[in-house]
Amino acid sequence: MTPPTTSAPPPPLLPVGRLPLVGHTLALIRHRWDFTTEARGYGPVVGLKIGTRTAYLINDGELVHSLLVRGVTAIERSFLFTQFRNVLNESLITTEGPDHLWRRRALQPVFHRDRIRTYAESVCREAERRCAAWRDGATVRMDREVESYVLDTTCRLLFGPGTPADVPEVLRSSLQTFTLNAVVRAVLPPWAARLPTPWNRRYERGSHAVHSVVSRAVKAAAEASPGSESLLAHILALPAPGGGPALSGRQAHDEAIGLLIAGVETSRMAIAWLLELVARHPDVRTRVEAELDDVLAGRPLTAADLPRLTYARQVVDEALRLYSVWMVTRNATTDLDVAGVRIPAGSTVFFSPYAIHRDPRHFPDPERFDPSRWDPGRRAVARGAYQPFGAGAHRCIGEGLFGMSAVVLLATACSRRRFELPPGHVTRPAISGGIPATGPLPMTLTRRTAHRSADEFPSHEEMSG
Known part of the structure; x- marks a missing residue:
């Protein structure tokens, strides 16, 4: 320029x-x-x-x-x-100029690579729990499995390990409706939002559910003991340059809504494509499996293993090249x-x-x-x-968190199961607000045996206990 x-x-x-x-x-x-x-x-x-x-x-x-x-x-x-x-x-995803800059600077420590390493163990446990529940020979909707994984890990990281069980379920049923209708409301004149239409009623129900969940989480984070590992607790504890908190409870609430909308929707689309591409390319899957056998030899994945999974990270990068915004x-x-x-x-x-x-x-x-x-x-x-994450002032602040969670699910899924699309299945990119959607992804799961059986190694719970 x-x-x-x-x-x-x-x-x-x-x-x-x-x-x-x-x-x-x-x-x-x-x-x-x-x-x-x-x-x-x-x-x-x-x-x-x-x-x-x-x-x-x-x-x-x-x-x-x-x-x-x-x-x-x-x-x-x-x-x-x-x-x-x-x-x-107002939040990081909606602001511009100086307001955006100070918000980004305030939130940056929460997404620093050192902090992400502390989140990785929790994400590894969630991925193992989910993949261990897959039955040998079962056919699952992998797009739905990915959505649940992204929602559960996001809730655990954002709200903390003590997140009530109903929170992911509320968001699973409400967040997509809330997000879609928020986009529609953004382009319609203000008077259209006051019409008693089914569209507006769905938005109001979704909005109330999402805001209620986040309000409860902000209150819990504000009352949490020092050292809480939730993103919200760290956000509330961020210091302002002149002393005192950088963000008020209301501002933390708005940032949490923005992180949910920006993180969940794009992550679930990108990871669904990642697993679709691996299922469609046996040569890539075989090389991922070989790397996992070499690094893990059948034991569960831990955060310390992630730097050694270089080929798995290449697979994630290539999937993002093909399916970005x-x-x-x-x-x-x-x-x-x-x-x-x-x-x-x-x-x-x-x-x-x-x-x-x-x-x-x-x-x-x-x-x-x-x-x-x-x-x-x-x-x-x-x-x-x-x-894939943009550039400049609005580069995605959560790119490191996404990369970690994508590698974790890919590695855990491939170490436990082989997943295959039905013969003749065609996946066509579908219209969505950001990354193209995959549509339904039916996959058949078969047990995979590594160099050593995972049963010979302690589980995450046993290793941490």
Whole structure:
């Protein structure tokens, strides 16, 4: 990104998929995956007609990275996040500018890698408990198993080990409805929220359930003894620069809601794709199993083992390359000169991590699932070519926590079971708010024998006792 110049021309309009009045809108909605991937062939920056307005799609990862990192004052989150603030109050995921910066700085210690290592043992125990319950020969909906795992681990980490049993169940039945309807409310006029529609009634029920659960958790965290391991307790204990607590109870409540929405939905989609890809590629699964046999030799996974699971981490990275957020939007706050073309202030700017991760210049045969792309000895990918967690001021604060929990479930599942999709099963990306959804994932489970039986080793409970 360079300083704007009045002589810079506008980018060319994308010549395909444009219709009178609606512009590229229908093509963007109907063919979203192919549309953004094919648009890359028309240049690093192209214009799109969204209705009668012109928006801009940046197809080059390095340009996107530069804009997000160095152009932080030249772009801001889109109107949707502003509207979100009216529904979800102020938190890390809805704020901008200085308010966002101080919140991020306040929360950063909670997500430091040293802190994540302390969370890992709890996540290992939850993954083992869940995978041990899978019956040999059973067929399960793996997408639902992943959702339960993500919710249970998130609740345990966010609210603490003493989380009441009903909390994950309440969130399982209410969080998705609350999140979906919050998105809808963010784009509708305020008067629409007051209409007595079934949609609004579902939102009110979901909102009441989620807020009640979080209010109880904040109260419990505030009353917890020093040394509590819950994220909420750490958030409430964070000091402000001038002394006193950095966040009030109400602010901690809003941050917890934001962490649930941002963490649970994206994590469950990403981990579902991870297990789908491993099930579909026996060669990758076999190599994961070999690494597990070498590191674990049949005993349960512990936090200390995670640094040695290098290939498992490569598998996670490659799954994120293939299935990341489809589209991100920003608003230009000033005139921009991007790759020699002008983007006027006030314009909507799009970029697609899903498409950027399929750039054959950086990832040959980009549709192929190939974890060896991430072998330590291979050349590092170009800056901006891989950004599943974003970049700049709004880079995902929980990326380390996600990476740990994804490796833990992959390792635990593969050490205990082989999971296979039914013959002929086709998994197609489905529309969702962020990472594409897998839809139903029926998988048949068969017991797997490692170098040594897990029965020869103590369980997590025995080792900790």
